[in-house]
Amino acid sequence: MSYAIETKKRKFDRILEALTDSASAASAPPSPSHSSINASTTSLSLYAASDSSKRRRITPPSKTATTHTSTPIALSGHYLPSSRAAFLQRLETFRHVTQWHIPSTDPVNAAAWAKRGWTCVDTDTVACGVCKERLYVDLNLDKELLKLSERHGGEGADEEAAAADEEDSFTISSEIYGSIVKKYQDMIVTAHAESCLWRKRGCDSSIQRIEGLLNTTLALSALKTRYDSLSSHSDEIPRIEPLPPTPLVDPQELEQFRLSGQEKPHIDALRLAVCGWQRKCEDVIECHHCFRSLGLWLYRGESPAIEKLDAIDNHLEYCPWRSAEAQDTELQTGHARTTTSGEEILPKKERVAGWVLVYQAITKDNKQKKASNGSRSTATSETVLGATSSESTTPEQREKKMKDLLRRIKEIKKPFNVKALLKRKDKPKA
Numbered sequence: 157m158s159y160a161i162e163t164k165k166r167k168f169d170r171i172l173e174a175l176t177d178s179a180s181a182a183s184a185p186p187s188p189s190h191s192s193i194n195a196s197t198t199s200l201s202l203y204a205a206s207d208s209s210k211r212r213r214i215t216p217p218s219k220t221a222t223t224h225t226s227t228p229i230a231l232s233g234h235y236l237p238s239s240r241a242a243f244l245q246r247l248e249t250f251r252h253v254t255q256w257h258i259p260s261t262d263p264v265n266a267a268a269w270a271k272r273g274w275t276c277v278d279t280d281t282v283a284c285g286v287c288k289e290r291l292y293v294d295l296n297l298d299k300e301l302l303k304l305s306e307r308h309g310g311e312g313a314d315e316e317a318a319a320a321d322e323e324d325s326f327t328i329s330s331e332i333y334g335s336i337v338k339k340y341q342d343m344i345v346t347a348h349a350e351s352c353l354w355r356k357r358g359c360d361s362s363i364q365r366i367e368g369l370l371n372t373t374l375a376l377s378a379l380k381t382r383y384d385s386l387s388s389h390s391d392e393i394p395r396i397e398p399l400p401p402t403p404l405v406d407p408q409e410l411e412q413f414r415l416s417g418q419e420k421p422h423i424d425a426l427r428l429a430v431c432g433w434q435r436k437c438e439d440v441i442e443c444h445h446c447f448r449s450l451g452l453w454l455y456r457g458e459s460p461a462i463e464k465l466d467a468i469d470n471h472l473e474y475c476p477w478r479s480a481e482a483q484d485t486e487l488q489t490g491h492a493r494t495t496t497s498g499e500e501i502l503p504k505k506e507r508v509a510g511w512v513l514v515y516q517a518i519t520k521d522n523k524q525k526k527a528s529n530g531s532r533s534t535a536t537s538e539t540v541l542g543a544t545s546s547e548s549t550t551p552e553q554r555e556k557k558m559k560d561l562l563r564r565i566k567e568i569k570k571p572f573n574v575k576a577l578l579k580r581k582d583k584p585k586a
């Protein structure tokens with residue numbers, strides 16, 4: 157590493173210290189420069205990658221002006237690390253895109269703070285309802301501050317070194333960003349008062365889990381509620397990206413699915429409902445687990461701003477509808493298969509996202525309906541029924557299901573085995 161870079165690194169370290177010192181000052185108000193940054197990001201292009209700008213553009217204009225007031229939250233003043241309701245109340249305080257600018261992709265995102273007792277009470281400011289500590293969170297690398305520091309503390313930095321610096325500035329900036337994030341990761345715990353219980357233990361790892369998704373009846377009744385809210389104005393529903401097929405997700409199952417007492421459902425509304433979306437108000441849908449809202453008008457019309465709505469990707473990074481880690485529920489997944497030597501390989505267990513669990517409920521419901529109709533359905537519609545909740549089956553049942561699945565897979569493979577077909581044609585009596 158060159159001398160110039162080392163010098164620059166030391167300077168960056170000092171700036172970092174200054175930044176985090178001001179961050180740890182209990183109730184530092186947002187600086188004027190910070191609000192001007194916010195004002196400028198508001199006008200970012202429609203396709204800006206930043207999470208907060210993405211959220212900003214989809215918030216209906218009429219709503220943004222009224223979302224500043226932070227209403228008192230009933231449960232946030234108590235230490236309730238196992239209460240899902242209390243956690244969701246805290247998480248919801250971070251929903252206002254004009255108040256909270258930390259991207260959901262960051263390790264210090266809203267879910268991380270809410271899991272440790274914090275609520276959002278002001279612009280990028282969190283507070284604990286138990287110990288009443290406050291903290292201003294600022295991940296911005298203030299470029300002006302860096303330039304200023306270069307001008308005033310230029311020891312050992314000649315022009316040549318400055319050119320070399322430029323090359324490394326990106327690397328160094330991301331290093332600084334990493335250290336800032338690391339410091340805030342620690343402060344999620346240490347910014348609580350010494351005596352605060354949130355300092356000792358945060359929420360359980362499963363706190364974000366959407367409940368009831370392994371119970372087919374519950375999962376489908378919640379699905380119907382969401383679907384009905386969406387389909388009441390089905391003309392508003394834009395085109396939705398088809399859900400990605402996986403060993404657990406056979407596109408045909410959604411086509412065949414009928415909600416209780418209903419005709420063939422509106423496929424786009426159904427895709428949205430499977431992925432956890434429901435209507436918030438006219439032309440706006442929302443998620444009750446990451447509190448993201450989407451304006452449907454952006455996806456409609458002759459030349460829509462966005463061609464198709466992706467019902468999965470539009471959840472925030474940490475949403476259990478999208479994140480298998482947040483949902484923290486295991487299923488048996490993957491295709492069972494037989495090796496050439498005849499050895500049976502069983503599927504393994506895997507954590508899946510919330511929407512996949514709803515898809516499983518649909519698949520099971522289709523199967524039950526077929527069974528009760530007594531009609532023999534085509535093999536294709538049954539190929540992906542192997543995955544079941546590992547909680548609700550005995551080893552014997554699992555083994556039986558496994559064998560059924562293997563048999564079906566062998567059956568379904570037959571028509572596509574062209575060589576075998578040709579051979580059979582050659583030797584009609586074989």
Ligand SMILES: [Zn+2]
Nearest residue numbers: 284287348352
């Ligand atoms: Zn506290």
Ligand SMILES: [Zn+2]
Nearest residue numbers: 443446471475
């Ligand atoms: Zn969500």
